Amino acid sequence: MLRPSPLVDQAVRHLRERIAAGDWPVGSRLPGETTLARELGVGRSTVREAIRALAGAGLVRTRQGAGVFVVATEPAEDFAARLRRASVTDVCEIRMMVEIRAAELAAERRTDTDLAVMDARLAARHEAEAGGDDAAFIDADIALHVAIVAAAHNPVLSDLFTTFVPVLRDGLLDLAELVNVHAADATHGHAAHTALVEAIRDRSPAEAARIIRTELERTLNHLAPKP
Structure with a gap:
């Protein structure tokens, strides 16, 4: 009893x-x-x-x-729990799919307000690059990407990307302990992100997609170096 x-x-x-x-x-x-x-x-x-x-x-x-x-002997695992168990490499691969399409849509749909937010977050990212604080830099970088996804004006896409952020942040912090990526390649990183925002400003979906693909492939190469 x-x-x-x-x-x-x-x-x-x-x-x-x-x-x-x-x-x-x-x-x-x-x-x-x-x-x-x-x-x-x-x-x-x-x-x-x-x-x-x-x-x-x-x-x-x-x-x-x-x-x-x-109907089952083990409880169903929700998406958030599954993400917490995922490797950052797996998350980044899905992130690439989401962000490439988001960048294309942002270039088609962005408003002046969206551009103002992106410009402010791009400036904050550049400032954080010079600050030497890995956590601050990663947060500023993610904040810019969140703004780009938001400019796609698809709430489901934004919600999906938001679920990735905690796992993504933890994985990038772990990576920063091994490789000082932003310090080693700060000039390129700022130039690429500036070009991404400009492609969105110019309403160039193909160029925005190309830039974000290249940048995220660089991140994946750091996470899983090819032999």
Whole structure:
């Protein structure tokens, strides 16, 4: 019998353990609410809440008129959790796909307000290059890229890029401990990012895509040097 508090959490944990142990294999039907309530020593409402939690985790599914069926033995992993486990190289490869298209769209859709934000963040990035603080430089660089993605005016694209930022930042900080990339190549980095903003200002999608591809390939080469 379960301890009285918190009942729902304990019920969820107990049922998950039973599912993971194979007591109810994938495809099998869970016992009814009354049976589970009696087994756990709780009310049917507690069982109902626990089943909802299991369904939310992707472990069970309710079939109207048939019952509750096990559909997985491990909880579904959300995208944010998957990203936290990803390598920075993998994230940067996906980042390249997102940013190339974002740069093209930004060149087509940018507004004067977008350009003002990009100009300010480009200046902040250049200032951070000279400051010698890796974290400040990486934050300024990412902020500029966030502004470029925002200028694409696609909220889904912006949300997707935002989910990459924490993993991307951590990976770039780790890289900075090994390779002082911005100090070693500061002049090129500033020139390339200036050219990127100018291509967006000039409404040149092909040129913006070419520049961002080249820059992100340089980053990938630092992360995963070719033999």
